[in-house]
Amino acid sequence: MKYLLLKHYRGNPAPAGDATPMDRWAxxxxxxxxxxxxxxxxxxxxxGEFVDSQALSPDGAFVRSDGPxxxxxxxxxxxxxxxxxxxxxxxxxxxxxxxxxxxGELSAAPGAGGKPIHEWLEVRPFLTEMPNGTE
Amino acid sequence: xxxxxxxxxxxxxxxxxxxxxxxxxxxxxxxxxALIRALETWPAEPPRDPKAWLVTAAWHKFVDAARSEASRxxxxxxxxxxxxxxxAPAADDTLRLYFLCAHPTLPTNAAVALTLRAVGGLxxxxxxxxxxxxxxxxxxxxxxAKRRIDGLPLDRPGDLATVLRxxxxxxxxxxxxxxxxxxxxxxxxxxxxxxxxxxxxxGLLALMLLHHARRxxxxxxxxxxxxxxxxxxxxxxxxxxxEGVGILQAALARDRLGEYQAQAAIAALHADAPSAxxxxxxxxxxxxxxxxxxxxxxxxxxxxxxxxxxxDGPQAGLxxxxxxxxxxxxxxxxxAYLHEKGGDLGRAADLYAVAALAATSVPERDHLTRQAARVxxx
Numbered sequence: 482m483k484y485l486l487l488k489h490y491r492g493n494p495a496p497a498g499d500a501t502p503m504d505r506w507a508x509x510x511x512x513x514x515x516x517x518x519x520x521x522x523x524x525x526x527x528x529g530e531f532v533d534s535q536a537l538s539p540d541g542a543f544v545r546s547d548g549p550x551x552x553x554x555x556x557x558x559x560x561x562x563x564x565x566x567x568x569x570x571x572x573x574x575x576x577x578x579x580x581x582x583x584x585g586e587l588s589a590a591p592g593a594g595g596k597p598i599h600e601w602l603e604v605r606p607f608l609t610e611m612p613n614g615t616e
Numbered sequence: 617x618x619x620x621x622x623x624x625x626x627x628x629x630x631x632x633x634x635x636x637x638x639x640x641x642x643x644x645x646x647x648x649x650a651l652i653r654a655l656e657t658w659p660a661e662p663p664r665d666p667k668a669w670l671v672t673a674a675w676h677k678f679v680d681a682a683r684s685e686a687s688r689x690x691x692x693x694x695x696x697x698x699x700x701x702x703x704a705p706a707a708d709d710t711l712r713l714y715f716l717c718a719h720p721t722l723p724t725n726a727a728v729a730l731t732l733r734a735v736g737g738l739x740x741x742x743x744x745x746x747x748x749x750x751x752x753x754x755x756x757x758x759x760x761a762k763r764r765i766d767g768l769p770l771d772r773p774g775d776l777a778t779v780l781r782x783x784x785x786x787x788x789x790x791x792x793x794x795x796x797x798x799x800x801x802x803x804x805x806x807x808x809x810x811x812x813x814x815x816x817x818x819g820l821l822a823l824m825l826l827h828h829a830r831r832x833x834x835x836x837x838x839x840x841x842x843x844x845x846x847x848x849x850x851x852x853x854x855x856x857x858x859e860g861v862g863i864l865q866a867a868l869a870r871d872r873l874g875e876y877q878a879q880a881a882i883a884a885l886h887a888d889a890p891s892a893x894x895x896x897x898x899x900x901x902x903x904x905x906x907x908x909x910x911x912x913x914x915x916x917x918x919x920x921x922x923x924x925x926x927x928d929g930p931q932a933g934l935x936x937x938x939x940x941x942x943x944x945x946x947x948x949x950x951x952a953y954l955h956e957k958g959g960d961l962g963r964a965a966d967l968y969a970v971a972a973l974a975a976t977s978v979p980e981r982d983h984l985t986r987q988a989a990r991v992x993x994x
Contacts (some may be wrong), residue, residue, distance in 0.1 A: 504969040512840065519838040520715045536978050568660035 483573045484580040485531060486587060487603035490539055492564025498553060499592055503605075506593045517590045525583070536568035550595035579605055620803070622654060622666065623737030629670045630734060631709025631830050640716065641762040644734050645705035646678035652739055710735070711811040714804075716773025718761040720800060726761035727782050735759055736800055746795050779808070780820050780876065787824050803864050817866035819877030822867065826883035829853040841983040845892035857887045878907045897927035918944050922953065930958035945976050949984055956991055965991040 501509060525531035542557020558564055570587070574580050584602045592598035626647055633643035633891035650673035654666075663669035717731040729747070732738045738746075744754035787801035805821045833847040863878045882903045889895040904920035907913075917940045925933020933954040940947060952967030968988035 494664050502969075503985050504965065504972065505992060506989050507993060508986050508990040511982070512838070515840065515982050516838040536981070538976070541974050 482574070482582075482605040484573060484577075485603075485607065486570045486572065486580075486584050486598070486606045487605065488529035488567045488569065489603070490565040490567040493601040493603065496601065498597055499594060500598075501593040503592075507585045510591065510593060510595060513595065519588075521587055521590075522570070529575050530572050530579075530583070532573050534568070534570040539565060539567075577606070581607075585609055619655070622651070622658070624717055624807075624812070625667050625670055626651060626737030627710040627713045627735050629674055630713060633674055634670050634709070636675070637700070640676055640873060640892050641759075641766055644762065646681060647674045648733065648739065649677045649692065650674035651737060655739070656906055663685050679741070686770050688929055692837040695889075708811075708830070710807070712774075713780050714808060714811075715776075716765055716768065717781040719768065720775050721777045722764060724782070724785065726757050727778070728785055729754060729758050729760045731779075731782050731804070734785065736804055739797060742795050746789070746797055760780060767880070776812070776814060776817070780816060783808070784824075784876075787827075798824075798831070804829060809863075815870045815872050816874040818863050818867035819874060819880050822860045822864035823876050823880035825856045825863070826880060827886050829856035829860065829887065839979055843983070848957070849891065852887065857884075860884065861887070873906065873910070874908045875907060878903050878910060882907075894972060897923055897944070901927045914941055914944055918946060918950055922950055925954045925957060930954045934958070945974055947970070950982075952987070952991075961994055 503514070506514075517551060522531055522534055540558065542555040542559070544553050544555050550553045572583060573585065581604060584604045588600050588602050589597040590600075629650070630640070630643050630647050633646060634640055635825065647670070650670050653673055658666075696964035701889065713735050716732070717734050720730070722730070725747075729743050732739065732743050732746075740755050740758065743758075744751040744759050747754070749757075778943045781803050783805050786804070787798050787799040797917060802821070802824050803826055805817070808819050809821050828845075829852050830847060833849070833851040833854070834842055836842050861884050864877065864884055867877050868881070882900055885896050885900050885903070900923045901920065904916060904923050907916045908920060918937075921933050921936040921940060924936040934951070937947075937951060937954065940950075942948075948967050948971035952964045952971055953960075955967060965988050968984050968991060972981050972984035972988060974983055
């Protein structure tokens with residue numbers, strides 16, 4: 482079963498750990514955090530559970546059609562109060578419990594002072610392409 | 617036979633089929649199918665004459681496809697299953713393929729894909745993996761590109777500038793899947809140097825070799841980006857540097873300067889410096905002035921500001937930066953660096969943090985975040 486682990490720039494509940502922004506950590510703490518992420522993805526590749534991981538720029542806009550023959554309307558940049566997605570990881574695992582276990586590990590990435598951030602990650606099951614059961 | 621040798625045969629085999637009367641799109645499809653077959657069967661049964669094997673296999677694929685197309689349309693088409701051998705292969709066949717695949721009417725990503733398949737001899741799957749798109753998407757991109765250039769004459773010299781741009785884009789993609797795209801771009805550019813007589817092609821090859829020489833030192837553990845000034849210069853590939861410099865010098869001696877030669881000249885000056893602080897920044901600024909004259913590119917203007925900052929001090933660099941649009945992705949990063957050099961650490965740290973948000977790649981974002989953290993601690 483595939484699950485999306487969604488990381489937010491903002492809009493998620495405040496982390497249980499230290500929320501100091503990354504550019505105010507010690508440089509070696511930044512390195513440790515990045516290494517943790519790299520190692521985590523590598524380990525999931527080895528267990529055959531990794532599918533994809535992408536990071537998003539905070540830039541962008543909302544876009545909608547304004548009717549035929551007219552250029553689309555954009556609404557952006559995003560306002561400060563809005564929920565903003567930072568990136569995701571897709572995993573393919575045995576069960577919901579395993580997805581939760583892995584999200585918990587990812588959330589424990591080290592932050593300021595080397596202590597786990599305990600940030601909130603959103604975990605969402607994929608809908609499958611086709612119904613599984615018999616008709 | 618290794619895959620690279622097999623790949624080298626692909627453009628020539630397409631050329632043979634086209635000279636026997638196949639249209640480019642069908643010939644290219646047939647050779648791709650023969651190539652996939654070769655990859656499957658050659659490890660167990662290597663042919664005595666690989667090129668003849670590929671020509672025969674591809675011609676049969678082409679004939680089969682033409683017959684089924686003809687019967688689908690209910691028409692008789694005469695195709696000889698075993699044609700007389702065409703005229704002797706001309707080196708020009710391959711050159712024409714470069715021009716056709718990078719035709720200026722094609723979207724860039726399609727030109728890149730088609731070049732890698734028809735000139736580079738990569739399979740659709742390898743290209744799709746390298747560019748992280750589904751194989752079906754890549755197959756469609758390639759067949760749409762071929763429909764777009766359908767009927768264009770193969771016998772006219774094309775636009776060399778777009779060919780060079782496509783090759784440089786492939787080079788900058790680096791590693792993708794199991795294919796080393798940078799090495800592939802070097803190979804294709806090397807081959808193009810042998811087919812053309814333009815110092816800019818040599819300039820591009822020199823630029824690639826000089827960058828390639830620094831590859832091992834450019835990243836640390838966890839894909840961490842290591843900036844030029846901090847790279848371990850003992851890990852630079854001196855053989856590639858010597859080759860790049862030699863090619864560049866021969867190109868410059870022909871006195872037809874272009875942007876790739878100028879960029880290679882800058883790369884050569886970096887490669888020549890025994891340490892970051894012994895870099896000849898004054899000469900580098902002069903080359904940036906040449907580049908600006910040739911291209912008037914905003915990115916060149918931005919990079920020139922860094923060089924001016926090194927040659928004449930951070931205040932001069934910041935002054936040069938006033939000519940540059942703040943909209944450029946790396947603008948804040950350059951400004952941060954110049955402020956740091958000038959001793960304004962608070963401002964530098966804030967700008968590095970802003971630059972991290974504007975970064976266009978993950979390693980760059982992490983690097984700039986680390987820079988902010990480092991400067992705040994200082």
